[in-house]
Amino acid sequence: MFARGTKCNARPPENDTKLLIRRRSTVSVDWGHVFAGRVGGMTASEIRELLKLIDRPEIISFAGGIPDPDLFPSSAIARSYEKIFQSNSGAGAALQYSITEGYTPLREWICDYMGGKGVNIGLDGVLVTNGSQQVLEFVGKLLIGPGDKIVVTRPTYLGALQAFSPYEPTYLSIPMDEEGPEMTALTEALAQKPKFFYLVPDFQNPNGTTVTLARRHAILDACDAAGVPVIEDTAYCELRYDGEHLPLMAALDCERNGGKLTNVIFGGTFSKTMVPAMRVGWVNAAPEVVNRLVLMKQAADLHASTINQIVMHDVVSQIFDSHLKLLRTQYKERRDAMLAALDEYAPPGVTWTKPEGGLFVWIEAPEGVDGTELLARAIKEANVAFVPGSAFHADRSGKNTLRLAFSVTKPAQIREGIRRLCELLKTAA
Ligand SMILES: Cc1ncc(COP(=O)(O)O)c(C=O)c1O
Secondary structure: OOOOOOOOOOOOOHHHHHHHHHHHHHOOOOHHHHOOHHHOOOOOOHHHHHHHHHOOOOOEEOOOOOOOHHHOOHHHHHHHHHHHHHOHHHHHHHOOOOOOOOOHHHHHHHHHHHHHOOOOOOHHHEEEEOHHHHHHHHHHHHHOOOOOEEEEEEOOOHHHHHHHHHHOOEEEEEEEEOOEEOHHHHHHHHOOOOOOEEEOOOOOOOOOOOOOHHHHHHHHHHHHHHOOOEEEEOOOOOOEOOOOOOOOHHHHHHHHOOOOOOOEEEEEEOOOOOOOOOOOEEEEOOHHHHHHHHHHHHHHHOOOOHHHHHHHHHHHHHHHHHHHHHHHHHHHHHHHHHHHHHHHHOOOOOEEOOOOEOOEEEEEOOOOOOHHHHHHHHHHHHOEEOEEHHHHOOOOOOOOEEEEEOOOOOHHHHHHHHHHHHHHHHOOO
16 A cells, blocks of 8 residues: 555555565456346347447448437527526536435426326426436336346337346236237236336337327226336337327326326436437336435435536426427438338338337348347348347347337438348348
C-alpha cells in the first residue's frame, strides 16, 4: 500500500515494485467459482456475436428493435435543456438529487395520460423508472424466488427473459395464435400457481401480435380467478397504424375493480414515443406494490435522472400528440413497404404476421430452416441482417422463426433487403 497522501500515479520505490510483482503472481480469483449461481446462465449469445458483424454500410439491417434517430424530437429536447441552463436556480435543482418516486409534474402528467386511457391512479400509483426495462428487473426482484413459476408467451420479449432469469424462475411458456396467448395453455399454466403472467398485448416485440379485446377479457377472467397478477408491458402501444386502439389490460382491470388498478402491474415508457437515451419510463400499480418498488428503486439507483425527467416532462407537455402523428405516418410507410415486399418476394411455405402497429414483422420459415444459420449466411452472402426468433423463446424453440424490424430502414431499402432475404429463403430449407 502507498502511504497516505502518495499520489496514486507516483512510481513506487524499486523494492515495493518487486513486492507488488511477487504478490500479483500469487493472487488469482477463480471468478467462475465466486459468481453467484444465478448468473451461471448469463452467457454471451451466438446471435449477439453474429450481430456484431452488421455495423457495415452495405448491410441492410432489420435486426435492431430501435426507433429511428432521424425521427427523434431533437430540437424540442435541445430547447428544453437550454431553458434549464439559462436559469441558475433551475439548473441547480435539475442537477440535484431528487425524490425516488420521480419528478412530481412528470408523475402528474403520467396520471393524466393514464386517466385518458381509463386507468385512474393517484400519485401514489406512479414510480418513474430508468426505462421500462427497469420495471421488468424490479418485477423480477419483487415477485420471483428461485424455482417460482412464471408465465410468458412463446415468443416473448428477450429483455424480459434477461430481466427475470437471474431470479431463477421456472418458465411456463405458452403458445400464441393470431388473437393472443392460447387460452387452454394459459389455463393449464395458471393451474400450476405461477407468480405472474408477463404480456406485451400491443404489437408485441418480437412477433407484432396484438391481443384482441375478447382475449384480453378472457385473460383477466382466468388470471383473476387464479389470483395471478398480469404484468402489462406497453412499450409499443402508441404506435398503431390501422384500426382502433384497444383498452389497456390495466384499464380493464380498473373497470373490474371499482375504478382501482388492482391486479395489473403496468410498465410504460417514452423510449419509443420520444427517445430511449433519456431512459424515462414508469410503473403503475396498486399503491402497496408501488411502495415496495420505490424501496427497490432507492436501493438500486436512488432515482431516475432529475434533469432528464424535467426535460421529458417539458417536451411531452408540448409535443406528445403531434410527435406521435409523425411517428405513425413514417413507421406505417415502412411497415407497408415490408409487407408489400414479402407479398411480392416470399417463397411458398414462408408465412409472416401483419402487425397493426409497432416495429416488427415475424417470419415463420418452413421447418428445418435454422434462423441462426440463415443469419450467418444472410450477413455473408446477401448483406442483410435480422434476429433469429429462437432468442425470444424461453424454451429455445422457434428455430425456424425470424424477427424483422422495419423501424430504421427507408422503404426502398426495405424492399431490396426483403428481396435478398427471400432469395436466401428459397434455398434455405
Ligand atoms: C417489449 C419491450 N419492453 C420493454 C422494453 C424496454 O424499453 P425501455 O427500457 O427503453 O423503456 C423494450 C425495448 O425494446 C421492449 O421491446
